[in-house]
Amino acid sequence: MEIRFYGVRGSISVSGSRIGGNTACVEVTSQGHRLIFDAGTGIRALGELLMRESAPQKATLFFSHLHWDHVQGFPFFTPAYLGTTELSLYGPGANGAQALQSVLVQQMEPPNFPVPLSIMRSRMTFGSALHGTPVEVGPFRVTPVDVPHPQGCLAYRVEADGHTFVYATDVELARDSLTRDVGRYLEGADALVLDAQYTPSEYAGQGGIPKKGWGHSTMVDAAQVAQAVGAQRLMLFHHDPAHNDDLLENMAEEARLHFFASEPAREGKRIVLGSTVTA
Numbered sequence: 001m002e003i004r005f006y007g008v009r010g011s012i013s014v015s016g017s018r019i020g021g022n023t024a025c026v027e028v029t030s031q032g033h034r035l036i037f038d039a040g041t042g043i044r045a046l047g048e049l050l051m052r053e054s055a056p057q058k059a060t061l062f063f064s065h066l067h068w069d070h071v072q073g074f075p076f077f078t079p080a081y082l083g084t085t086e087l088s089l090y091g092p093g094a095n096g097a098q099a100l101q102s103v104l105v106q107q108m109e110p111p112n113f114p115v116p117l118s119i120m121r122s123r124m125t126f127g128s129a130l131h132g133t134p135v136e137v138g139p140f141r142v143t144p145v146d147v148p149h150p151q152g153c154l155a156y157r158v159e160a161d162g163h164t165f166v167y168a169t170d171v172e173l174a175r176d177s178l179t180r181d182v183g184r185y186l187e188g189a190d191a192l193v194l195d196a197q198y199t200p201s202e203y204a205g206q207g208g209i210p211k212k213g214w215g216h217s218t219m220v221d222a223a224q225v226a227q228a229v230g231a232q233r234l235m236l237f238h239h240d241p242a243h244n245d246d247l248l249e250n251m252a253e254e255a256r257l258h259f260f261a262s263e264p265a266r267e268g269k270r271i272v273l274g275s276t277v278t279a
């Protein structure tokens, strides 16, 4: 299983960051099958790479939720405009298929965008991702998990080739508030992506508004959760748009005091599970 980060920023994209300015998009591939988690602005670059391949494209997209930083890149995902492309798209919750489709339609309606979603020629099918109900895609078993976030959000546990990857963005978690129901889906991940938007002092409101209840975690909470669930490595994710690269590196440094294998998720970073190869 190979994981690649195309967007690691939260809330809104930024420029001038080496760690990454694009909003959420993570690709997971195995045995010729492709999963895409979220369609933030990072999905544009992924689309450009896919356009260089001559074979028709097929992918399954799982949306954590429908906040704009997780859907806004979709109109710029060029393979979606090709008639040869097949896309399965999963929206969150019982009404996920309809909710996702209507958000993707609305964000391209006039006056928001020059062309409507219907101009995309790819074959799109919409499904609903439900808590605890696995979706099988090729070698992958993908299990959605309800996590605490305003209006709800899904984390995804991805199992394939004897390895486990967990994508858990936009979640307000702490070791003490980690319920058994959420914890068991994070258990033993070889690679764990966790929301780590804030520093503990920002979260507490020092020098500003307290961020409690906003649906995001601190890097210390993320590291303590990673330790508690026995993760192998942790990628701190959903970087705050106000945080520069130095601060993100310092946050990871502090996270390592609680869980040694912590690092900031970096745009372009590739992780291969089941091998020592990383780039």
Ligand SMILES: [Zn+2]
Binding pocket: 010, 011, 067, 069, 070, 170, 238
């Ligand atoms: Zn977000």
Ligand SMILES: [Zn+2]
Binding pocket: 065, 067, 149, 170, 215
């Ligand atoms: Zn959100």
